Amino acid sequence: MLVGYMRVSKADGSQATDLQRDALVEAGVDPEQLYEDQASGKRDDRPGLDACLRALRAGDTLIVWKLDRLGRNLTHLVETVNKLNARGVGFKVLTGQGASIDTATANGRLMFAFFAALAEFERELIVERTQAGLASARARGRHGGRPFKMTAAKLRLAQAAMGKPETKVAELCAELGITRQTLYRHVTPDGQIRPDGERLLSRRNKTA
Structure with missing residues (x-):
């Protein structure tokens, strides 16, 4: 049929x-x-x-x-x-x-x-950018501390990282300086953007 x-x-x-x-x-x-x-x-x-x-x-x-x-x-x-x-x-x-x-x-x-x-090539590029971004954050001494709000750049990194099975959520949150609650409010466990994340990107595009 x-x-x-x-x-x-x-x-x-x-x-x-x-x-x-x-x-x-x-x-x-x-x-x-x-x-x-x-x-x-x-x-x-x-x-x-x-x-x-x-x-x-x-x-x-x-x-x-x-x-x-x-x-x-x-x-x-x-x-x-x-x-x-x-x-x-x-x-x-x-x-x-x-x-x-x-x-x-x-x-x-x-x-x-x-x-x-x-699609696989696209995923690998995202992973490479994510790893580079996390390494840059570590180099600037970002290992936790007071949580900061989600930004468009953090959202893209979180989206890519959450799509990988080896990602540890606690470590990702610490690297990005956000809480687990903030992470899951913007991104699903498999890396899809939630409505809050879409609104964040929409606001960024309007001000760009």
Whole structure:
């Protein structure tokens, strides 16, 4: 069975899923098997996507209009599709940068492997920057003391570090000079940004 997922970033009616819907239906998706969200791709809470992923069964294929409709970022995209593959669910992209991805074909699997390699490369770069940042903090004598507030720079370091299984939360908090409560208010245990973190980055972008 073909299952389609659609997403637009704004929930105020200024954007519509009509283009995505038409393309998915033309690709063979039954309109009753379409799921949608009106939310930013960076948000964790996407009920439409959650329902879509729960509905998929082995032998089904998840189809999206463009690659960026599904994942919050490249790493999240790769993790999601890998989980689908493990369940025997295919994945296909209709247009845009990922139009060559169809995990039911050899070429499509090769293309997705390329994306997975890029995601791994991205993770390694983040780890290197995190380690350099923590080393710099240690060199300046930052080994704890009075906690300071979360900043955009600290948030990025925390996000990268929390995505690594070997990270020790207590040591990370000490290096960044924040409390565990502050850390978890901004970042999830697997390194995803929470709403408080999104607001922090949004304020920084507005003042930049």
